[in-house]
Amino acid sequence: MDPTILIGSITLFVMSIFLGFELITKVPATLHTPLMSGANAISGISIVGALLGANVAYEGGDTVVSGILAFVALVLAMINVVGGFAVTNRMLNMIAGKKRGGQ
């Protein structure tokens, strides 16, 4: 592996960590759960890895177990992503409904 690729990845990692720390500063208690749930849906990004893994494993032919593992990962990640965003949406709709009720 070209060391510059690794350095590039580490740079991305460190910068994103710093950005993540700065991104969230003050959150009202009402939004704690939706924010957690939304962030959780984003962590389903490993779906990208699962897609690539399922495909490569399929092409390889000799890598059945890897393919199955990646497929299971794909299903789990998709549940995380779709379920996560949908559940967050439901929570936020209810909070929005509350404000309309207040007017």
Place this chain on the structure above:
Amino acid sequence: MIDDQWVGLGYLLSATLFIFGLKRLSHPRTAPRGNQLGAMGMLVAVLTTVLQMELGDGIEGWILIGSGLLLGGLIGWVMAVRVEMTGMPEMVALFNGFGGAASALVALSESWKYIEDDTLEIPTGLELEVMVVAAGLSALVGWMTLTGSLLAMLKLKGGIEIFGKWIRTPTWGPSWLNPVKGLLFISTLVLIYMSIQEPTETDYLFAIIGISCILGILLVLPIGGADMPVVVSLLNSLSGIAAAFTGFIISNSVLIVAGSLVGASGLILTFIMCKAMNRELIDVLFKAFGGSDKEQLTRTKIGSDADEVAMMVDGAQKVIIVPGYGMAVSQCQHQVKEFADLVSEKFDTEVKYAIHPVAGRMPGHMNVLLAEANVPYDQLIEMDEINPEMPEADIALIIGANDTCNPVARTDEGPLAGMPIIDADMARTVVIIKRSLSVGYAGVDNDLFYMDKTMMLFGDGKKMMNELNAAVKEL
């Protein structure tokens, strides 16, 4: 199908959408839009990935990928739509576990390729080291997240039904458990180091997976009571980190960016939640909370009835309603709203709601339920603002809340020590709707039940609120 530079740009767009999505999710006005941006970012990431793949002429590749997406999407959608409002925190914990497991499985799948296919050349030097270390860390964090989240889900539920028998989720954590956790953690790191020497040794792989699973359980097992939301938030942060490590294995920028974003912002959210509960993260994690056996009840209290309470309400100028998990369980938020409307019309009583930051099982749980019943936003008062008003309240009506208004928290003893509470005991009269005198989630008895000015209405929240409403109407 598309060039590498387009893939890079697609991932950049996706990462940007995640950043804006997270930012907007933290403000009430923009939160729904933030969630949509996050979902769009995910869509862009998936589309970019699928388009760059060479699925070949055969249709099998498409079927495999398509059926996986469809199956997972369908299951996730059905679970999200069908879950009851009370079950939402458990659902978040469960999804989180799946996310962690997915990252760990991708890592395992990458390592396993070299084990089962001899023709694949095992990378050497730096590439091997990066792969093994990243795969090991991803496995450690990912499997830990899975078992920890599953246990957290069971703890939020309170127990599990096996063959018709209800088994309570145990909370157990003697102080010697912490060094054990440390030892297990270090042994995982050693195993990862050993894997660099022998990358195809499956024993090391299985050992890492096994120890990580145990670590997840040991991490959550001693934690109980009101601290579970903090744990779920921390596990959410961990599942992000697991995704980032997986990104290192396959050198994928969007995994690294999105994963570490969630990891960092999730950690900040965990600290914010700790602060709202006036607790330190270290205490939550390593000092057993609510771990002791449930106290035996030795005292009794005679219950009141709805008519008696209705008479007290007549003439009250200020009623503060303190909702808790019991309201969520019995789904009586509409009856509560009806009660508030009744007394404010009939007796011109001022009604407010006291919202404890962790009432229910998750922050914001009560807000969501009361919003569903169309309770005006300005009547929901957060704990710090309502407590000074408590002594002026004629009645504090507690519906299925226990630990969040247990005066024992003001002392230095017991698992609740130091937790901020709603000062319901300061009100002139305290009315408590609860099924029994049993202890709350943290497992401690509540002096509030036995005070002279306390009236207990024993029963299910919905049933008792209906009776109370009927009694108020009759007056």
